[in-house]
Amino acid sequence: MTPAADPLLDVEGLCTRFFTKAGVVKAVQDVSFSVRRGEVLGLVGESGSGKSMTGYSIMGLIDPPGRVVAGRILFDGRELSSLSPEAMRRLRGNRIAMIFQDPMMTLNPVLRIDAQMVETIRAHGRVSHSAALERSREALVKVGIPSPDERLKGYPHQFSGGMRQRVAIAIALLNEPALIIADEPTTALDVTIQGQILFEMQKLSRETGAALIWITHDLSVIAGLADRICVMYAGRIVEEGTTADVLTAPRHPYTRGLLDSVPANTPPRERLRQIPGMTPSLLEIGPGCAFRSRCSRAQDDCEHDPEMRPYGAVGQAIRCFHPLEAP
Amino acid sequence: MSHIPSEALSESPLAPAGALPLVELRGVSKRFVKALDSSMRIANLFGAGMREEIVRAVDHVDLGIHAREVVGLVGESGCGKSTLGRLAVGLLSLSAGERLWQGKPLGSLAPAAAREQQLKMQMIFQDPYAALNPRMRVVDIVGEAPVVHGLITTRQQVEYVGLQLNRVGLDPTLMRRFPHQFSGGQRARIGIARSLAVKPEFLVCDESVAALDVSIQAQVLNLFMDLQSALSLTYLFISHDLGVVQHISDRVVIMYLGRVVESGPTAELFAAPNHPYTQALLAEIGRVEPRKRVFVPIKGEIPSPLAPPSGCHFHPRCPYAMAKCKDVAPPLDEIAPGRWSACYLNDVALQ
Numbered sequence: 001m002t003p004a005a006d007p008l009l010d011v012e013g014l015c016t017r018f019f020t021k022a023g024v025v026k027a028v029q030d031v032s033f034s035v036r037r038g039e040v041l042g043l044v045g046e047s048g049s050g051k052s053m054t055g056y057s058i059m060g061l062i063d064p065p066g067r068v069v070a071g072r073i074l075f076d077g078r079e080l081s082s083l084s085p086e087a088m089r090r091l092r093g094n095r096i097a098m099i100f101q102d103p104m105m106t107l108n109p110v111l112r113i114d115a116q117m118v119e120t121i122r123a124h125g126r127v128s129h130s131a132a133l134e135r136s137r138e139a140l141v142k143v144g145i146p147s148p149d150e151r152l153k154g155y156p157h158q159f160s161g162g163m164r165q166r167v168a169i170a171i172a173l174l175n176e177p178a179l180i181i182a183d184e185p186t187t188a189l190d191v192t193i194q195g196q197i198l199f200e201m202q203k204l205s206r207e208t209g210a211a212l213i214w215i216t217h218d219l220s221v222i223a224g225l226a227d228r229i230c231v232m233y234a235g236r237i238v239e240e241g242t243t244a245d246v247l248t249a250p251r252h253p254y255t256r257g258l259l260d261s262v263p264a265n266t267p268p269r270e271r272l273r274q275i276p277g278m279t280p281s282l283l284e285i286g287p288g289c290a291f292r293s294r295c296s297r298a299q300d301d302c303e304h305d306p307e308m309r310p311y312g313a314v315g316q317a318i319r320c321f322h323p324l325e326a327p
Numbered sequence: 328m329s330h331i332p333s334e335a336l337s338e339s340p341l342a343p344a345g346a347l348p349l350v351e352l353r354g355v356s357k358r359f360v361k362a363l364d365s366s367m368r369i370a371n372l373f374g375a376g377m378r379e380e381i382v383r384a385v386d387h388v389d390l391g392i393h394a395r396e397v398v399g400l401v402g403e404s405g406c407g408k409s410t411l412g413r414l415a416v417g418l419l420s421l422s423a424g425e426r427l428w429q430g431k432p433l434g435s436l437a438p439a440a441a442r443e444q445q446l447k448m449q450m451i452f453q454d455p456y457a458a459l460n461p462r463m464r465v466v467d468i469v470g471e472a473p474v475v476h477g478l479i480t481t482r483q484q485v486e487y488v489g490l491q492l493n494r495v496g497l498d499p500t501l502m503r504r505f506p507h508q509f510s511g512g513q514r515a516r517i518g519i520a521r522s523l524a525v526k527p528e529f530l531v532c533d534e535s536v537a538a539l540d541v542s543i544q545a546q547v548l549n550l551f552m553d554l555q556s557a558l559s560l561t562y563l564f565i566s567h568d569l570g571v572v573q574h575i576s577d578r579v580v581i582m583y584l585g586r587v588v589e590s591g592p593t594a595e596l597f598a599a600p601n602h603p604y605t606q607a608l609l610a611e612i613g614r615v616e617p618r619k620r621v622f623v624p625i626k627g628e629i630p631s632p633l634a635p636p637s638g639c640h641f642h643p644r645c646p647y648a649m650a651k652c653k654d655v656a657p658p659l660d661e662i663a664p665g666r667w668s669a670c671y672l673n674d675v676a677l678q
Binding site: 046047160162163190191192193194195196217218219220257258260261262263264266268271272273274275276278279 | 542545546628
């Protein structure tokens, strides 16, 4: 469990924009972070914060009218944006895998599970059909699917939501990726099933030593799972640090507001300390701190763009001119 | 209240003793039957032996809700919590059982009286995107029902809707807009304003904050709490989110596959869950504590409501299941004042 010093993934200054008829949507703006081998990074934000688009940008899955307009994505020492589409295709589903919120985005409804799994293995290496089938079976066992031989011959519609997500995870794990990007994989599931999936993911990331980027809006999921957290707001990372620091001693007013909004943090029947207003439209975002209209600490200088400023221990940073005091 | 015999009061096991509940469901069930089509009936003539498919979405549930009480109804998908909410508000007909309002059965009301009665119970739906007619302006969405039911005249509509929108924290100048011009949180507020426009006393909130972001969810939860104290409302708050239910409810009812497995005052139930299913459910409750936690899942899946397990529906997943759990469903017994649980383990503990 001692991660190597050099990061597996190093993202710097990533900007992704969508050039729509209504205007330019700045979905991801100047996002920088890194993930080490064996590390679990939580990417937290509300809808429209750009957390999923950050994941899609790393995977090279941004379709027109969207485009990655700036930034550097170093994966295992290689610059991803300089790769040809063919080289990128060889990487995807092999060294980097993604798990989506809706498993039906991964699964083909008209193909049997075994066909889809064997295809994933053989697309990335010269493996005999029977060996690939055996590896598929093992992957299903690994994610806790009972009677895998029978289930391999099934179609996706014969699986429950939780089982489908397990199959999607098994497919992501088939080629032993070094990096897994999980985009809200438990959001659509019931609590008891969510617990099962989190249990499997935690076990797998320990066993395989793969780095994991867990994208979610649910702070309670990330609290028990992640080593480090990046909080995103309106396309930017506003706070970064260890899970303990971000959740117990947040410095950015937005992170504080987000934590106060969780009912469990306030005594029952008491009013929650809500954040006023709503998330700004990414179309209308001008210069300056995007949170300033909802922020109680905002002052005149917030009309300028705050930079990500490191503080305290290594790896902690906030994007705010008037941060909360350290406790 | 003197005309109500004392037995009738003790017959509503899920309500605190002593007072007459505002809304009461007695032994209600809802069955959804998929009838045989003609080809299946013909196949049966040749001995195919096809049967009607029956889902017992709600199976003999008793529930009493007192005035100004917030009851949280919790369960996973397919447990019948939404169906029970729709039964309570009268959107679905009962397959069995009885609905009462302040002790009077609702089934026997004359049509005109039933129509008036219905106004006192309203529902707020889960999806603020689907629950609003996209081709109606907010002024009509909120103002139509009060006009139809004669609470206000058409001329008063604009002023009345303005008041309603103000109350839920929306700018009345936006009332000429269409639903698509609002954000998710604003749409949730429109849905709430529409329900409150007919001056209900009892509201069923079916996953009303589930589709919202955390910061917006906090705003809407605050609105629910403010409105409850301002208007003396009674809520049946349906949710799968235990954190939300723990925060807003006075009493919690836990459902599993169509049956109530446990109920009790919120603080007591969360402090010491009795039923193994409740215990498992509460173990999964999201805590924002930065502790590397070991996720210990309950085994197995939620069974299909088409073919629920025999006896106690939870027995295939229960770590403490005994032989008799497979045969006969345990009754919902009072294990402490106001605390009810359906589990044989309590009998064992007593012996």
